[in-house]
Amino acid sequence: MFLTINNLNKSFINKGSSELVLSNINLDVREGEFVSILGPSGCGKSTLLSIVAGLTSASEGNIELSGTPIKGPGKERGMVFQQAALFPWLTVLENVMFPLLPVMSKKEAAEKAKHYLQMVQLGSYTNHSPHEISGGMQQRVAIARALAMDPALLLMDEPFGALDEQTRSRLHEILENIFIETKKTILFVTHSIAESLKLSDRIVVMGTQPGTILDIIELDFPRPRSQSKEELLSYEEKIQALLKSEIDKVTEKEQKHAASR
Numbered sequence: 408m409f410l411t412i413n414n415l416n417k418s419f420i421n422k423g424s425s426e427l428v429l430s431n432i433n434l435d436v437r438e439g440e441f442v443s444i445l446g447p448s449g450c451g452k453s454t455l456l457s458i459v460a461g462l463t464s465a466s467e468g469n470i471e472l473s474g475t476p477i478k479g480p481g482k483e484r485g486m487v488f489q490q491a492a493l494f495p496w497l498t499v500l501e502n503v504m505f506p507l508l509p510v511m512s513k514k515e516a517a518e519k520a521k522h523y524l525q526m527v528q529l530g531s532y533t534n535h536s537p538h539e540i541s542g543g544m545q546q547r548v549a550i551a552r553a554l555a556m557d558p559a560l561l562l563m564d565e566p567f568g569a570l571d572e573q574t575r576s577r578l579h580e581i582l583e584n585i586f587i588e589t590k591k592t593i594l595f596v597t598h599s600i601a602e603s604l605k606l607s608d609r610i611v612v613m614g615t616q617p618g619t620i621l622d623i624i625e626l627d628f629p630r631p632r633s634q635s636k637e638e639l640l641s642y643e644e645k646i647q648a649l650l651k652s653e654i655d656k657v658t659e660k661e662q663k664h665a666a667s668r
């Protein structure tokens with residue numbers, strides 16, 4: 408197995424007491440698979456991704472990538488966040504080249520960066536500054552920057568969460584094409600059912616308080632995907648039913664918290 412997560416638990420100390428955030432997470436991801444992690448706000452999706460990235464440590468359990476335990480960040484794992492976090496004083500091309508410069512010549516870095524900028528359909532924006540392009544384009548630069556490092560595993564934390572519907576839909580197509588072309592393994596955090604249905608081979612549906620895996624749903628549709636709403640309806644209904652009581656739990660907790668203040 409490519410990525411293995413075994414009996415993972417994670418607790419944080421909040422206001423002096425320990426809070427169990429992830430409980431008994433077990434997940435195997437195959438090489439070349441697109442797996443989404445879907446769940447209500449606060450169920451621990453970002454924490455799980457951050458543990459796989461090696462940015463946060465697990466409290467208990469084993470996580471291995473190609474048989475090697477994950478102990479910290481590594482260049483075989485690339486990360487894309489909700490905010491592109493580009494350097495404003497560098498051009499689009501220079502932003503993508505930046506992480507490559509310590510490991511290759513300037514010429515090679517520029518060629519590689521151009522290749523990935525073309526893949527995200529920004530080949531004609533190389534000399535623009537980040538403030539001269541839209542939020543969706545900035546996110547495409549962030550994706551090109553992560554891909555240019557040629558990671559074995561791409562970790563994406565709600566990368567399209569801050570974008571409008573049309574931009575999101577365009578980026579779904581671009582990401583699907585990248586996935587087909589590069590055959591990268593992708594772990595993708597989202598709270599959008601539609602997004603997970605469009606992109607994933609499998610959807611890991613998480614419950615909350617503490618974060619657990621409720622179900623893993625397999626989507627065996629050919630790519631590029633062009634399923635109609637009707638074809639996806641039974642999956643959508645199943646996920647909605649799984650999430651309903653979890654979302655109620657979040658609302659109830661928030662109401663109790665508000666009443667106690």
Ligand SMILES: Nc1ncnc2c1ncn2[C@@H]1O[C@H](COP(=O)(O)OP(=O)(O)OP(=O)(O)O)[C@@H](O)[C@H]1O
Nearest residue numbers: 419420421428447448449450451452453454455598
């Ligand atoms: N560094 C931290 N210290 C303490 N508690 C934390 C820390 N990071 C996350 N938490 C808590 O862990 C829980 C899960 O947070 P996380 O951000 O992983 O959830 P999420 O499912 O990604 O939420 P969202 O969809 O809203 O981004 C939350 O209750 C959060 O407050």
